[in-house]
Amino acid sequence: MMYAHSATGVSPLARKVVIIGGGAAGIGAAGAAKAADPSNDVVVYTSFEDVGYSPCGIPYVHGKEIPDFQRLFLATKETYENVGIDIHYETTVRSFDPANRTVEVEGEGTTSYDELIVATGFDYQDPGVPGGDLGGLYYVKNIRAAMEWDKVLDSVQRAVVVEASPLGLEMVTALAHRGIETHLVDPHPWALGELCDPDVAGPVQESWAEMGVTMHWNTTLRGFVGGGGQVRAVETSDGEIPAELVVVATHKVPNNALALAAGLKAGSTGGLVVDARMATSASHVWAAGDVCEIPHGLGGLPLQGLTGSHAYAQGKVAGTNAAGGERSYQPVYVPWGMVAGKWMIGGVALGEVAAAALGIPHVVGRATGISRARYYPDVKQVRVKLLAEPGTLRLIGAQLVGGEGIKERADFLAVCVRKGITLHDLATMENVYSPPIGALNEPISVAAQDGVATAAKQV
Amino acid sequence: MMYAHSATGVSPLARKVVIIGGGAAGIGAAGAAKAADPSNDVVVYTSFEDVGYSPCGIPYVHGKEIPDFQRLFLATKETYENVGIDIHYETTVRSFDPANRTVEVEGEGTTSYDELIVATGFDYQDPGVPGGDLGGLYYVKNIRAAMEWDKVLDSVQRAVVVEASPLGLEMVTALAHRGIETHLVDPHPWALGELCDPDVAGPVQESWAEMGVTMHWNTTLRGFVGGGGQVRAVETSDGEIPAELVVVATHKVPNNALALAAGLKAGSTGGLVVDARMATSASHVWAAGDVCEIPHGLGGLPLQGLTGSHAYAQGKVAGTNAAGGERSYQPVYVPWGMVAGKWMIGGVALGEVAAAALGIPHVVGRATGISRARYYPDVKQVRVKLLAEPGTLRLIGAQLVGGEGIKERADFLAVCVRKGITLHDLATMENVYSPPIGALNEPISVAAQDGVATAAKQV
Structure with missing residues (x-):
């Protein structure tokens, strides 16, 4: 069945591409498979009622930044x-069989495929404590469920968010915006403890405190305490926290049960192992999104649980290749960013804490700068920290906190890490200077100059 | 007198560093010369009453975005x-003599130097038409003069801005904001005709039209028409335009008279020729800022009349080297950006018009994207155009227009041009996706994908 993609768009032999999952990866794959050859038969199975909406927008409807859920729909059926x-x-795939190229669909029976794309996404890690079956435990994911939860939020006085994960940060901010007394429970000493450095998390936590959020750091979840089948409190190593609602924002784990049952190979993270074309260990089976693991560009350690943007891009690669095209996916450096409290935070690859934990030697350059001319209205602080390999001063990571321009800088620095750009390069970079949009000195450049000076002193 | 900069900061032999000019280049040089060795004797001559303010902020005070001129002062005497x-x-340097290392200062007599830094900046090109001596012709530069002109603006009904230069764009926007009937006269067919492509200038011009600005394109200035010593109208190839005030925003030309009289070598632009250390053709004489010309990183053509950020960075290089340190300046790619009308525009290196004019072959990739999730409040359009060398697809230029994130993207793309990043690299870049700060697809990446596809079709 393998043949080159016809440049004319008319394939000598249409194929049936079956996709399991209707999230960003699945829909990206479906679009790419159809675009690569419109004569392909492209079928998507999803257990949900909808596709083509943005689940990432849910926290902002809860936080009232976005007025209604309808706006999150980006495409109609x-x-x-x-x-x-x-x-x-609303169709459940029970199993698939790579040897016979068939899928077993509940209520539909057995159907065959030429190429299969597994895009079954993630689940939240089971917190593994008593009381997990109580009502009032909210796993943010599906939009129809979110609409129901949003009505519940109207009468919630006190809520606990379990884990300062990216979603946890968004939900803490959203619930506090909504005027709910919000508690955050996390086993780390600060927010995003595995990803983010404390000097970047610090301003976020200060602004949460101003918003009335109570943070319980270094605190272990011990259980959910109920009454009448509903959660009434969260039990922690720091004591019991009364709450009518708990947002369980634990780590994402790959929803890999179907794939494992079919014999596909998973890696150390539990994510499916894929090659650069997003091919799994089974022939004619591809995978994309949170069900996969992807090598990190620095050192190749596998990563799992990336963003919707990664899932969509991976889906496009898997869909193109499944349809007979040729496209490859690169190792990732994972630029990240979000709004938390009143700040934007972000970064890419290694921060100081991660580099120290992994024993990776590094030089650090820091700067606190501004986003516009000092005297221009709405000027915001922008703090930049750059990590570089000693000697070469190649960039190996960055962390940022500020009031604007954080996403754009994180994207930029991700390309710099990938392409081997050095602190010398960034120290001498040019920058746009125009009072309403850019300061005389770009904070990235000043941080790089600081890193170069620090490295010179260490020699 | 040449010796290596002492790493301890204590020099075996202090030197006298004289700087002519108190703008961004001169002040950058003074600070660097003092920082490199605090025992240096650093003297700055300026013909103005002040240093340490931001002349780039003047249009925004006129436009009432900034409430007063005091805010533009960033440092006190x-x-x-x-x-x-x-x-x-308020001290005028009459001449300098590289052979004897002396400076002739009006009212102070002759003084000697060990190292001299020429930072005499720019003048606006003389429009070379009758009536240039009339009152009411405003050359935006000095803050004290701007304070006086700002009072004049209170009673101005109609103003003409001569030339759609970067300053011209800022002043048109400012005068229109202020409610003055504003006309723009320019010999090109669109704004920033030599720098900017028409598809990027277009939205700016539409928004000016909405603001009531009258644009006179392809229009030559013929003279200033006066009465009682004051300008009353501007005479153009498009007829006479009545006005009580004219902002003359012609091209910047190097203020090189002193340096030429001293025998320093100037290049084809009239700017002083400097090496990578900002050394001029005369020994112990350095130069920085708008009085210099700097090679473009693509092809080495000399450029003159860059930004305050460039001037400041060049000043730091000249000051460090003059003080016995070692620092070099790189060829420039000139990221640019500004607010014009209701848009931000920007870019780096070549646009389509410039590439065509220079006969440089190029592939173009385009995308119109968004700055945040489509449903998030204050989402703005971001249009990106990327130019690349055919074959290698190395980036050779970019142009941008949008509602936010233009400066950060222009800075990023400038590093990409300098470092040989390709459309392939940008087509596969990762990006931050978070609804309040970044969209699923980064417009730079989508434009690169478009360019890659376009190039593939051309092969």
């Missing part, structure tokens, strides 16, 4: 019908 | 006294 993508909603 | 920089205000 007709959009997919019109391009010939056949989506089976 | 005491700041410089305290660090031991000796500034002679």
